[in-house]
Amino acid sequence: MPALVAAIGDDPDLDRWTRIPFPYDAKHAREFLASTEESTFAILDRASGELLGGIGARALDAATVEIGYWVKAEARGRGVATLALELIARFAFAELGAARVQLRTEPDNVASQRVAEKAGFTREGVLRSLLEFKGRRRDAVMFSLLPEDL
16 A cells, blocks of 8 residues: 555646546555455556556446556656556456447547557547546547457
8 A cells, every 4th residue: 555655646647637636645545445346457567566557447338348547657658558558458358348448538648648549549539528527527538449459
């Protein structure tokens, strides 16, 4: 739990782009670990085992899985999110029986959109006023991956 708190901490980018509480503390970590209902995984450094981020897959229905991810500031730009996204998408098809894997990003979150594209996802378009996010409605860019895209 301390590694989770340290990785998320008070990162303003995570506050801007995710639903992760800000600033993040041990209470938030305990609540998250106790309540998660999705397939959630840590993104770890292969050599050191250091926590670099997190990724989760949640079934929306019998055929659709939605993925969300975050990476701590020091690990961004190293390809860890792309690799984790590729792996969890394959997991969603093979283990969760998904026919479609999708993710949503903020229209201004160019880095997350690049991760999706590098992992083979297709940009489908902007869904206007889709999300209630920190007290206001926000647009979302939808990306999808189908088994034949692999």
